[in-house]
Amino acid sequence: MEDKDMIICRCEEVTLGEILQAIKDGARDVTGVKRRTRAGMGSCQGSSCERLVEGILRRELKKTQADLKPDPARPPVMPITFGVLGGDQD
């Protein structure tokens, strides 16, 4: 048996069990899992966990990568401070 307590999203501490439950509740893509569990909402914005979540979705829903809608990319590419963005760098 897989360990349901295994952490999949480190930033937000979301477990495998929580992701499986989200899929049971109707999540059909990375965005659906994210909205239900916060997996991918952390400071790395999914760069560590998105692939893993995708893999779990593919396996549970018996889908290929191409069938899964990707989560839309949003800026900034890297974290940036309010100061730099707002033009106040002192």
Added chain:
Amino acid sequence: MIADKQPGFDTQLAYRSQQLFKEIVNDIDYNIEYTQKGSIYLIESEQEWEVAENYVKQQVADGFPMRMMDRKEIHDDEPHIADDIIGGVEIECDAACDPMAMAYGLALAAQKNGAEILTFHAVKDIKLDEKGAVKSVVTDQGEILTKAVVNCAGVWAPHVGKMVGIDIPILPRQGQILVAESTIPVGKRKIVEFGYMMAKFGSSDYKRNVSPEIEKYGIAMVFEPTSHNNFLIGSSRAMVGYDTRVSIEIMRGLAERAIRFFPIMKNINVIRAYAGLRPYCPDHFPIVSPVEEVPGFYIAAGHEGDGIGLGPVTGKLISQMITGEETELPVERMSFARFKKN
């Protein structure tokens, strides 16, 4: 929140919804991250203070829990706000929740009570009988026979309206948000610049001391702490059709305004920016109403920036309309028919 509502019916509606939120939190078996910590307006100038004082007087006379905070009190209570803020307004009853959890929680609770929910079914057409009343809803995955249908399609409500031949005057009003990393608590509750009310209602007898960009994009600082130790910064208002891309000008403006009120944010990271569309109605009231010319067709849309807060009361009123009960609040101001009169 009732903080950004105009005195009278607008506030009454939001206040009723706040009470319903508490019932929902008790009734459903899902954590919607509900907290009731109140909200605060920040006042920048003597002129704002005067407008705010009148506003609070009126709201207090109507029985709503609001009060002025003087300079010392507000700085003691929220130590990270900019030194030159001269005071504020506290609205004790305002609350917050995770809107996505709210939607999932309500849907799961409805299912438990026997509702059947069809996700990923696109509505393509609505058929009427020979008398012009609702007969069925046609989706991309089959037809559903029904005598009543509620058009709650938000900014897409006009498209669904077309299916029964009516014009619904709702437009998308874009808003962008910056998401901060999780960090030290910058503020305890929702904190909004008083100028937000002016941006929301487009009041012209008052001008903030801001750059033309801030004015042009309707930018006003809204700080919203989340239950996950980070916070969101809004808000902007622009009519750009159905475009949900973020723009660097607005991101800059939001950050500029955020550090004006919270200098400490200079060194805090933005991890994400996103945009959404508010369903805007020209008179700032939603449409929560039957449609006389199409029996069985109801509209619950057009809540602009208040659709989460007003969700519970909207559901309550619509259900009362459909079952033929008397609505618990007067619904005249939200009728679809109001657009035909003038």
